[in-house]
Amino acid sequence: MKVAFASGKGGTGKTLFATNLAYRAAGKGLAAAYVDVDVEAPNGHLFLVPSDTSSTRLSVEVPFLKTETCSGCGECQKFCAYNAIVALRDTVMLFPELCHSCRGCMRVCPEGALAMKKREIGSISRGFRDALAVYTGTLDVGEARAVPLIEGVLESVEHTELVIIDAPPGTSCSAMASVDTADLVVLVTEPTPFGLHDLTLAVEMCRALGKNVSAVINRSDLGDRGVFEYLEREGIETLAAVPFDKSIAEAYAAGKLAYENSSELANALQSVEDWIIKSMPAGKEIAS
Amino acid sequence: MKQIVVLSGKGGTGKTFVSASLSAIAAPVVSVDCDVDAANLALVLEGKDVLTEDFSAGRRAVIDTDACTGCSDCIDECVFDALSLDDNGTAVVDEHKCDGCGVCSLVCGEGAVSMKDNLAGRWFVRRTQSGFLVHAALGIAQDNSGKLVARIRQEAVNTAEKESLDTVIIDGPPGIGCPVHASVTGADLVLAVSEPTVSGMHDLKRLIDLCRHFEIKCAVVINKFDLDISRSRRIEEMIEASGLVSFLGTLPFDKQVPLNMALGIDPLEISGFGPLMKNIWEKTLEMLK
Amino acid sequence: MGKRIAVSVLDREKGADAGIDPRFGRASGFIILDEDSGEILESLENTNVNAAHGAGTGTASMMSENKVDVAISCRFGPKAFQALKAMGIGIYTAPEGKTVSQVLEMYKKGELEPMEIKQFR
Numbered sequence: 001m002k003v004a005f006a007s008g009k010g011g012t013g014k015t016l017f018a019t020n021l022a023y024r025a026a027g028k029g030l031a032a033a034y035v036d037v038d039v040e041a042p043n044g045h046l047f048l049v050p051s052d053t054s055s056t057r058l059s060v061e062v063p064f065l066k067t068e069t070c071s072g073c074g075e076c077q078k079f080c081a082y083n084a085i086v087a088l089r090d091t092v093m094l095f096p097e098l099c100h101s102c103r104g105c106m107r108v109c110p111e112g113a114l115a116m117k118k119r120e121i122g123s124i125s126r127g128f129r130d131a132l133a134v135y136t137g138t139l140d141v142g143e144a145r146a147v148p149l150i151e152g153v154l155e156s157v158e159h160t161e162l163v164i165i166d167a168p169p170g171t172s173c174s175a176m177a178s179v180d181t182a183d184l185v186v187l188v189t190e191p192t193p194f195g196l197h198d199l200t201l202a203v204e205m206c207r208a209l210g211k212n213v214s215a216v217i218n219r220s221d222l223g224d225r226g227v228f229e230y231l232e233r234e235g236i237e238t239l240a241a242v243p244f245d246k247s248i249a250e251a252y253a254a255g256k257l258a259y260e261n262s263s264e265l266a267n268a269l270q271s272v273e274d275w276i277i278k279s280m281p282a283g284k285e286i287a288s
Numbered sequence: 289m290k291q292i293v294v295l296s297g298k299g300g301t302g303k304t305f306v307s308a309s310l311s312a313i314a315a316p317v318v319s320v321d322c323d324v325d326a327a328n329l330a331l332v333l334e335g336k337d338v339l340t341e342d343f344s345a346g347r348r349a350v351i352d353t354d355a356c357t358g359c360s361d362c363i364d365e366c367v368f369d370a371l372s373l374d375d376n377g378t379a380v381v382d383e384h385k386c387d388g389c390g391v392c393s394l395v396c397g398e399g400a401v402s403m404k405d406n407l408a409g410r411w412f413v414r415r416t417q418s419g420f421l422v423h424a425a426l427g428i429a430q431d432n433s434g435k436l437v438a439r440i441r442q443e444a445v446n447t448a449e450k451e452s453l454d455t456v457i458i459d460g461p462p463g464i465g466c467p468v469h470a471s472v473t474g475a476d477l478v479l480a481v482s483e484p485t486v487s488g489m490h491d492l493k494r495l496i497d498l499c500r501h502f503e504i505k506c507a508v509v510i511n512k513f514d515l516d517i518s519r520s521r522r523i524e525e526m527i528e529a530s531g532l533v534s535f536l537g538t539l540p541f542d543k544q545v546p547l548n549m550a551l552g553i554d555p556l557e558i559s560g561f562g563p564l565m566k567n568i569w570e571k572t573l574e575m576l577k
Numbered sequence: 578m579g580k581r582i583a584v585s586v587l588d589r590e591k592g593a594d595a596g597i598d599p600r601f602g603r604a605s606g607f608i609i610l611d612e613d614s615g616e617i618l619e620s621l622e623n624t625n626v627n628a629a630h631g632a633g634t635g636t637a638s639m640m641s642e643n644k645v646d647v648a649i650s651c652r653f654g655p656k657a658f659q660a661l662k663a664m665g666i667g668i669y670t671a672p673e674g675k676t677v678s679q680v681l682e683m684y685k686k687g688e689l690e691p692m693e694i695k696q697f698r
Contacts, residue, residue, distance in 0.1 A: 255485070
């Protein structure tokens, strides 16, 4: 079962919920993995502090000139939708950071002069915090495209009972790629007009993907009723509403898992976990 | 003309709060909301949109269902997994996954695939109390390549020139990827909003690396500093030791800020913030000399 | 015939009086002049303005296709710079606010800076 924690707006508490839920579930005996695909700014590992980590580099394919037979015809340049290849007199100049790996240039070359080679864009690391497997994707600084890395991280997760995906904020292609393979999506929001505005975009994205969605309202006492009313109108189940709690904020600030300090958070996590278990294929039980 | 871009790495540190406040202090200015994925500055700087434009980016494949024979060559060659056969045995495009590369159109032996311009979003120019705001809305699942960000940055410069304004304040997107690159390129200064949390420090470091990569001046504000005063001091020390980055000041944590901002309360009226923001602005101007 | 000099412009309609467009990759257009006579040889629309990425490389390709010898703008991005260098096209920066004819004069008098790697913004 794959559960993604997403939001429209940044800073609503996705990582707070995802890390705490994953660690708590693993502690109860569920075979679980936490996967951080906010590859531009991964933070989960700061709270879970995994040990025994190993890391691999992720590559994408980009073209290179394999022969001396370039005629400077420019067909590759004409085809490339991304301006990643520039024709010179008798050779080509490649801008691999612009390449989307479509292989079109290779196909159109009349000399068969282009082939594909690997180019590294980021890292996937795997470690453990007690019983929880922790995966982290980190995009190299300066790299343009996160989606191939996000897909790579998700593919690298070894089969397990519960996968918690910590998605990046927003609704663009990175967020979509993070949520695409999930069975369930939990939207973490805040009850402010900004939160509501961005929540409606996130709901639209989830619906476009046909996802089963629920919501958690964080800092639920700091705002207005807009988000509550919206969720009710849309028939989206609100699993929990967690009021602002300085002890959670302080634990978060210090890089600690907060659920042991806050019964509100622990209860909220239990509600989310109940929803997940309810949605799992029949016959699954876990120790309480 | 001076262009200042407000960034943070992670979301939720207070970029929009700082951008809105500086826009109010430095008014009249042209503000730009470059978080086109989830534009929040536009919710704070109210006014009338005087210009609205469609924005197209890239292409999408279109299947001529009459010409398609269902041979599946396009499906085999699509690296984005955007093509499949429907119940009629005709190829169908998943518009969210299609990247517009054109390979399907190339390999189709029947000429059944063509590429059309993709309507990706819209952008707007708004007249506000602090001058002008250029903002945009990117469609769901669209490639946030930074092209829309580049477009509205250009519009902001055009507007500033037309209205004889000399300052552009850019509310940047979260992360450090393409949309951030597009919001940073050609700017004079990055104002990094950090927070004294482990996450905040981690992302500040990545942001500083980005500024180094782009060879652009960077100055830091520590927001919500009193959530962890000793960590806040450590950030200050880190900045001072780096020799590359300047320290502009701190702002206290006020849990009512997000709601007050969204309710339209002038950010400078929120108690205590006015003088602090003015101080930050003055130091920013010093750096730009 | 002298070298073919391309200058990025804001409004091609204004010909030699057109103001220089400070960007290269996303310049709205280019005017190509003969260095010696100052005659306008071409007026090009820049379709790369609409590119998501690689406006710089696309525009560099446009220079090559139009057999430009020297490209002049106020700013060049790193990819445009690399591509133009590889093509053997001269790269010069001019101050903002000048017209095409003023820029050409400055170039001929040797008053323009040839661009070096460290000047990226």
